[in-house]
Amino acid sequence: MDALYVYRKIVNSKIITGEAVIVDLVFGLPLVLSLAVVVYAMIYWSIKVAFIYLLPQAMVQLQEASTLVDSPTDEHEISTLEAQHGQAYWQKHTLNTDAALNSTPLKTPNNPTS
Structure with a gap:
C-alpha cells in the first residue's frame, strides 16, 4: 500500500476519534498546504526550464520595445x-x-x- 494513503487513513481516524491534538492540525495543515504550493512551483518551473533547453526552436522571440516605438x-x-x-x-x-x-x-x- 501507498505510505501516503496509510498516513491519511491514520490521520483521518485520529481526527474522527478525537485523538488528534489541535496543535497538529493548527500547525500541520498550513505547513502541508504551503509546501504543496512550493512543490507545484518546483514542478512547473522544472518543466518550463526543461522545455526551453530541449526545444529552443519552439521559443518565439519578441521585438524589443525600442523597435516597436520607433517603427x-x-x-x-x-x-x-x-x-x-x-x-x-x-x-x-x-x-x-x-x-x-x-x-x-x-x-x-x-x-x-x-
Whole structure:
C-alpha cells in the first residue's frame, strides 16, 4: 500500500476519534498546504526550464520595445490622426480639463450646495 494513503487513513481516524491534538492540525495543515504550493512551483518551473533547453526552436522571440516605438507605421498613424483631427487635438483634452477644474466651485462644509 501507498505510505501516503496509510498516513491519511491514520490521520483521518485520529481526527474522527478525537485523538488528534489541535496543535497538529493548527500547525500541520498550513505547513502541508504551503509546501504543496512550493512543490507545484518546483514542478512547473522544472518543466518550463526543461522545455526551453530541449526545444529552443519552439521559443518565439519578441521585438524589443525600442523597435516597436520607433517603427515608421506609428509615425504614419500619428500623422494621419493629426491630419484627420487637427494639430490641436493633442492639447484639447488637457485644456478642457484645466478649464473645468478652474471653473467648478469646490464643495465645502460651509457651502454644501455648490
